[in-house]
Amino acid sequence: xxxxxxxxxxxxxxxxxxxxxxxxxxxxxxxxxxxxxxxxxxxxxxxxxxxxxxxxxxxxxxxxxxxxxxxxxxxxxxxxxxxxxxxxxxxxxxxxxxxxxxxxxxxxxxxxxxxxxxxxxxxxxxxxxxxxxxxxxxxxxxxxxxxxxxxxxxxxxxxxxxxxxxxxxxxxxxxxxxxxxxxxxxxxxxxxxxxxxxxxxxxxxxxxxxxxxxxxxxxxxxxxxxxxxxxxxxxxxxxxxxxxxxxxxxxxxxxxxxxxxxxxxxxxxxxxxxxxxxxxxxxxxxxxxxxxxxxxxxxxxxxxxxxxxxxxxxxxxxxxxxxxxxxxxxxxxxxxxxxxxxxxxxxxxxx
Numbered sequence: 001x002x003x004x005x006x007x008x009x010x011x012x013x014x015x016x017x018x019x020x021x022x023x024x025x026x027x028x029x030x031x032x033x034x035x036x037x038x039x040x041x042x043x044x045x046x047x048x049x050x051x052x053x054x055x056x057x058x059x060x061x062x063x064x065x066x067x068x069x070x071x072x073x074x075x076x077x078x079x080x081x082x083x084x085x086x087x088x089x090x091x092x093x094x095x096x097x098x099x100x101x102x103x104x105x106x107x108x109x110x111x112x113x114x115x116x117x118x119x120x121x122x123x124x125x126x127x128x129x130x131x132x133x134x135x136x137x138x139x140x141x142x143x144x145x146x147x148x149x150x151x152x153x154x155x156x157x158x159x160x161x162x163x164x165x166x167x168x169x170x171x172x173x174x175x176x177x178x179x180x181x182x183x184x185x186x187x188x189x190x191x192x193x194x195x196x197x198x199x200x201x202x203x204x205x206x207x208x209x210x211x212x213x214x215x216x217x218x219x220x221x222x223x224x225x226x227x228x229x230x231x232x233x234x235x236x237x238x239x240x241x242x243x244x245x246x247x248x249x250x251x252x253x254x255x256x257x258x259x260x261x262x263x264x265x266x267x268x269x270x271x272x273x274x275x276x277x278x279x280x281x282x283x284x285x286x287x288x289x290x291x292x293x294x295x296x297x298x299x300x301x302x303x304x305x306x307x308x309x310x311x312x313x314x315x316x317x318x319x320x321x322x323x324x325x326x327x328x329x330x331x332x333x334x335x336x337x338x339x340x341x342x343x344x345x346x347x348x349x350x351x
Contacts, residue, residue: 004053005039005042005043005046005053005070006053006054006070007042007070007071007074009039010022012036016033016036019034019036020033020034023078027161028078028155028156029078029152030148030151030152030155030175030176032148032176034078034079034080035077035078035079035080036077036078037074037075037077037078038077041077042070042073042074042077044083045073045076045077045081045083045086046069046070046073046086047083048083048084048086048087049069049086049087049090050351051069051090052069053068053069053070053073054068054069054070055068055069056068057069057072057090057093057094057097058093058094058096058097058098059097060096060097060103060107060153060154060157060158060159061103061104061107061108061158061159062104062107062108062158062159062160062165063157063158063159063165065156065157065158065159066157067093067097067153067157067158069090071153071156071157072089072090072093072149072153072157073086075149075152075153075156075157076089076145076149078149078152079145079146079148079149079151079152080141080144080145080148081145081146081149082141082142082145084126084127085127085142085145085146085149087123087350087351088117088119088123088127088129088146088205088350089146089149089150089153091204091205091348091349091350091351092115092117092146092149092150092205092207092348093150093153094348095205095206095207095346095347095348096115096150096154096207096346098346098348100343100344100346101207101209101343101344101346102209102342102343102344103154103158105340105342105343106209106340106343107154107158107159107160107165107166108160108165108166108167109167109168109340110167110168110169111168111169111211111241111340111341112168112169112170112171112172112175112211112212113168113209113210113211113340113343114151114171114172114174114175114178114209114210114211115147115150115151115154115174115178115207115208115209115210116174116178116179116180116207116208116209116210116253116337117146117147117150117178117179117180117205117206117207118180118181118182118192118205118206118207118208118325119146119179119180119181119182119203119204119205119350120181120182120184120191120192120193120198120202120203120204120205120206121191121193121198121200121201121202121203121204121350122201122203123203123350123351124181124182124184124203125181127142128140128141128142129142129143129146129179129180129181130142130143130180130181131180131181131182131183131184131185131327132183132186132327132328132329133328133329133330134329135180135181135183135255135327135328135329136178136180136213136335142179143177143179143180143181144177144179145177146177146179147174147176147177147178147179148176148177150179151175151176151177162175172211172212173212174210174212178210180255180325180327181327182325182326182327183258183326183327183328184326186258186261186262186326187258187261187326188261188262188264188265188266188326189261189265189270189271189324189326190271191326192204192206192323192324192325192347193206193347195271196347198347198349202349203349203350203351204347204348204349204350205347205348205350206323206345206346206347206348207345207346207347207348208251208253208323208337208339208343208345209339209340209343210253210337210338210339210340211337211338211339211340212338213255213335213336213337214234214237214335214336214337214338215333215334215335216230216231216234216333216334216335216336217332217333218230218231218260218332218333218334219332223263223267224263224264224265224266224267224269225264225267225269227260227263227264227332228264228269228274228277228281229281231254231256231260231278231334231336232277232278232281232282233281233282234336235252235254235278235282235315235336236282236284236315238292238293239293240293240338241293241294241338241340241341242315242338243284243289243313243314243315244289244293244294244295244297244298244299244300245294245297245298245299245341245342246299246300246301246313246314246315246316246317246321247299247300247301247317248299248341248342249316249317249318249321249344250316250321250339250340250341250342250343250344251316251321251322251323251339251344251345252278252315252316252321252322252323252339253323253325253336253337253338253339253345254278254322254323254324254325254334254335254336254337255325255326255327255328255334255335255336255337256324256325256326256327256334257326257327257328257329257331257332257333257334257335258326258327258328258329258330259330259331259332260332260333260334261326271324272319274324275319275322275324276319278315278319278322279314279315279316279318279319279322280314282314282315283312283313283314283315284312284313285309285310285311285312285313286304286305286306286308286309286310286311286312286313287309287310289313290306290309294341297341300313301317323345
């Protein structure tokens with residue numbers, strides 16, 4: 001296929017420092033140095049995908065920019081992506097442009113929401129997307145640059161400029177990059193993409209709108225049932241949106257470390273069983289929620305009796321809104337990743 005590109009050319013000094021200064025001055029970077037998106041590099045980025053450079057993947061608010069394949073490639077070059085990563089970047093862009101993801105809200109909320117990319121299937125191993133030790137940390141080019149490419153696209157095409165259109169009160173480091181793979185080899189359960197109508201041999205990305213993760217450490221109890229109880233008890237803190245917004249069908253996301261997952265599974269819990277236990281155990285009294293945090297914005301179904309302070313509010317209205325991902329390495333740690341209030345999880349195939 002042709003790799004003709006139509007973006008305007010910019011004359012810049014033949015100096016990496018000068019180019020980075022120019023891009024920084026024009027507001028095209030995230031504050032980190034970029035790889036200059038030369039015509040040759042952009043053409044190379046485009047060669048491994050079937051989409052035409054001019055194909056529009058979606059409109060990106062708040063500026064309503066057209067996310068063409070070519071423009072996405074430019075940002076992928078800037079982020080430091082290898083060309084073989086580009087199909088994953090494209091899939092992530094397609095996912096955030098879906099209506100149910102609510103990119104417009106994510107781009108402008110004070111809540112600091114940012115996308116988490118979870119990669120599943122054979123491509124994760126092919127690209128060495130980290131799913132094991134230090135899964136949310138540094139040291140893996142695929143994780144770092146795929147996530148960063150999406151963030152640069154959201155900034156440069158979508159127009160999410162911190163302090164201007166992006167009104168995040170605090171934000172969090174995922175505003176730079178947030179990309180992991182599921183540790184399918186160490187998971188005792190069916191992987192995320194297979195739960196959502198893909199085959200084990202398919203490669204996918206699932207996009208969540210997240211705030212900062214909460215690490216859960218359970219190193220004392222000896223049974224999987226007790227581990228699960230600790231995980232459930234961790235799904236509430238006083239300033240969380242979670243129990244107030246269940247009527248919006250916002251996903252609940254928990255990343256379970258392999259050791260915790262294996263301990264829970266060893267006692268006979270399937271993935272569906274774990275979800276049922278979260279739904280049953282992770283409940284909060286109406287009286288605890290009343291008048292605090294997001295009380296004025298609560299969206300509860302009719303069966304929540306908000307007149308009864310002892311009524312227990314679940315973290316979701318249905319277990320279909322609970323997402324479990326097994327990731328990380330050795331050590332008895334897991335994480336709850338609170339999701340933003342009006343976004344749904346979206347899974348898209350790669351390639």
